[in-house]
Amino acid sequence: MGLNKDYEDIPGTFVFDADRGREGYHLNQFCISLRKAPNREAFGADEGAYLDKYKMTAEQRQAVIDRDWNQLLELGGNIYYTSKLAANDGINFQELAGLMTGMGIEAYRAMMLAGGRSPEGNRYQHEWDEKGEK
Amino acid sequence: MARITAGVGCSHVPAIGVAMDSGITEQPYWEPVFEGFEKSREWMKAQKADVVFLVYNDHCTVFDATCIPTFALGCAPEFAPADEGWGPRPVPVVKNHQKLASHIAHSLILDEFDITIMNEMEVDHGLTVPMSVMFGDKGIDDEWPCLVIPLCVNVVQYPAPTGNRCYNLGKAVRRAVDSFDEDLNVVVFGTGGMSHQLQYKRAGLINKEWDTQFLNRLTSDPVSLSQTPHIDYLREAGSEGVEMVMWHVMRGALDDDVEEIHRHYHVPASNTAVGHIILENKKDQKAKI
Numbered sequence: 035m036g037l038n039k040d041y042e043d044i045p046g047t048f049v050f051d052a053d054r055g056r057e058g059y060h061l062n063q064f065c066i067s068l069r070k071a072p073n074r075e076a077f078g079a080d081e082g083a084y085l086d087k088y089k090m091t092a093e094q095r096q097a098v099i100d101r102d103w104n105q106l107l108e109l110g111g112n113i114y115y116t117s118k119l120a121a122n123d124g125i126n127f128q129e130l131a132g133l134m135t136g137m138g139i140e141a142y143r144a145m146m147l148a149g150g151r152s153p154e155g156n157r158y159q160h161e162w163d164e165k166g167e168k
Numbered sequence: 169m170a171r172i173t174a175g176v177g178c179s180h181v182p183a184i185g186v187a188m189d190s191g192i193t194e195q196p197y198w199e200p201v202f203e204g205f206e207k208s209r210e211w212m213k214a215q216k217a218d219v220v221f222l223v224y225n226d227h228c229t230v231f232d233a234t235c236i237p238t239f240a241l242g243c244a245p246e247f248a249p250a251d252e253g254w255g256p257r258p259v260p261v262v263k264n265h266q267k268l269a270s271h272i273a274h275s276l277i278l279d280e281f282d283i284t285i286m287n288e289m290e291v292d293h294g295l296t297v298p299m300s301v302m303f304g305d306k307g308i309d310d311e312w313p314c315l316v317i318p319l320c321v322n323v324v325q326y327p328a329p330t331g332n333r334c335y336n337l338g339k340a341v342r343r344a345v346d347s348f349d350e351d352l353n354v355v356v357f358g359t360g361g362m363s364h365q366l367q368y369k370r371a372g373l374i375n376k377e378w379d380t381q382f383l384n385r386l387t388s389d390p391v392s393l394s395q396t397p398h399i400d401y402l403r404e405a406g407s408e409g410v411e412m413v414m415w416h417v418m419r420g421a422l423d424d425d426v427e428e429i430h431r432h433y434h435v436p437a438s439n440t441a442v443g444h445i446i447l448e449n450k451k452d453q454k455a456k457i
Contacts, residue, residue, distance in 0.1 A: 041326070041399055041402050041403070044403050046370030046371075047367070047369075047370050047402070047407050048367060049402060049407055050324065050326055051325065051326040051327070052325065055325050058233075062228070062232075063232060063233055065228075066228055068253060069229060069253040071251070074253075107367060112228065112325070113367035113408075114227045114228035114229075118228070118252075118253050121252075122253065126183075127183070127438055128183070128439055130366075131366055131371035131439050134369065134371050135370075142371075145372055146374075146435075146438075146439065147436065149374060149435050150372050150373060150374025150435055151365075151370065151371075151373045151374060152375075153373060153404060156373060167369075
């Protein structure tokens with residue numbers, strides 16, 4: 035009998051479990067390397083050469099180059115790792131969240147100041163399907 | 169004899185540390201966040217803790233993906249603030265009570281909690297932000313007013329340890345401290361939370377109602393609260409809300425009968441609901457009188 039991944043029906047959410055940890059291992063190791071200044075400098079000087087040192091998939095590598103923040107999570111990245119790439123680019127946690135939600139930074143900040151995203155209508159995938167949210 | 173007298177639950181939002189480090193705590197955005205910790209700082213000072221046992225999580229800073237211990241106990245002489253990508257926080261190095269840490273490690277393992285022992289470790293905002301909010305501004309040349317034993321819990325790669333496991337670990341920490349033969353006042357911090365989701369399209373989730381019942385039940389109904397399944401945290405309090413399991417370690421280490429001394433709740437700090445509570449063992453309150 036397989037594991038019950040009861041968290042897969044939460045909309046707009048990627049729970050970083052052991053399977054995603056396996057898929058994203060090299061991507062995440064690349065991201066965490068950027069917390070050290072000399073590595074940030076080397077990456078900034080030549081992104082391609084720096085990325086060559088990490089055995090990530092072509093898709094993962096492209097998502098890094100594109101700074102496709104949601105796809106990085108879909109391909110096994112974890113937010114605490116990908117936030118190191120964002121920090122390298124001068125993007126903080128709240129700005130990154132604004133980008134991932136598709137709302138944009140200003141609208142996201144305004145939503146947080148107004149009390150955040152309500153759990154109402156945001157608990158189950160079918161609630162998003164019915165609203166036509168993707 | 170060493171004794172645990174009180175517990176503190178506290179969010180550890182990194183932006184709170186940034187606000188303190190850059191001196192903007194009086195700005196309208198931050199003022200209500202810090203106002204709720206004014207009483208806490210007075211309480212902390214009066215408490216005269218010798219040691220804080222601080223339960224927190226690393227945020228893929230010191231622990232990369234090569235090794236993910238569920239429970240890692242800091243046994244090193246000291247713990248420097250780590251560079252999380254924008255330079256280390258300008259706060260003092262954290263000093264350990266190394267003999268008590270070794271004693272706890274020994275006791276926990278014989279008590280069947282197979283923790284990982286860290287003889288070298290840096291610490292990230294998960295540990296330093298609760299220190300800053302409870303003790304106030306301290307620069308790199310200052311010292312924290314007490315020693316700190318860090319317990320780092322994996323809540324990043326699912327699954328985190330269950331609330332039940334964390335609660336029972338708190339009980340085991342209590343037994344360990346109770347059996348240490350030095351007169352020490354120990355306060356336990358459980359940190360992280362409250363409701364927040366940092367990632368993907370549902371980022372920004374906040375559930376004040378859920379957080380409030382969590383704070384209420386922490387005092388009155390801790391055993392049943394510790395049975396909360398992970399799916400409830402994830403769905404109701406956001407994917408990063410599962411950090412709240414660490415509060416159960418703190419609650420487990422206290423007496424069954426506690427009194428709520430102080431509470432603070434505010435939305436938002438960056439992406440997160442800031443929650444904070446101070447609990448004292450009732451019998452220690454009597455001892456003070």
